[in-house]
Amino acid sequence: MAATVATPATPAELVPERCGSEEEARGEPEDGAPPPAAPGRPSRLPLARIKALMKTDPDVSLASQESVFIIAKATELFVEMIAKDALVYAQQGKRKTLQRKDLDNAIEAIDEFAFLEGTLD
């Protein structure tokens, strides 16, 4: 651990290469890809973007860093949930490709998604 932080003997080499090799060591399939969203992991959604979205609400003045993080995390969970629920409809239609109509069906059928009705293009 100390070794990686220690002396910047060859910073020029370390900066670009270490990025790639560190990710390979962790078994990452893509460059810059963060680890999976297990409950304990940091959010993959950019907090700055989430915060900007939150601030479009005129009633919101300030939001703590933690609250932004929790919303980001909840949004990840939401995406997972809606994708899985929509998949059920694709499978009913004997399809392996999730389509827009599967989303629409899920939104109509599932109470928790009622807030989405009429909001998507």
Add this chain to the structure above:
Amino acid sequence: MAERPEDLNLPNAVISRIIKEALPDGVNVSKEARRAISQAASVFVLYATSCANNFAMKAKRKTLNAGDVLAAMEEMEFERFLQPLRDALEVYKKGQKGKKEVSEQKRRDREKKSDADDNKSREEEEEEEEEEEEEEQRMEEEPEAVAEEEEVEN
């Protein structure tokens, strides 16, 4: 021009990744479905924010906090999210605490080194930013190692 909610989409790559990992192998997602999910996610953020903000206002607070968001999840009938969110919050709080200590130490080091060599310190900052990200993740597992570094560099 002010940013409208519709303009602020979440990054496609991240959304796609989350979807892909939630679904079994061999399942594809059409572009339209992906776009719709991304839009839904933005709407979710707005709705959750509004809901959480109501709780903050009720408590006469101007700053939205994590508790407000958790209360909002319950209100929105996403109770299933509560436990994973609480767990994630714990980990996040620990990470933030360690990060603060480490970045303060690094700031002190940077000040020492910038006197020595201007070019080198710029590259170090880039390097240190990456290290901070890594350490954020490793922080939970190796708190002693961080403490050790501080001693060494002192």
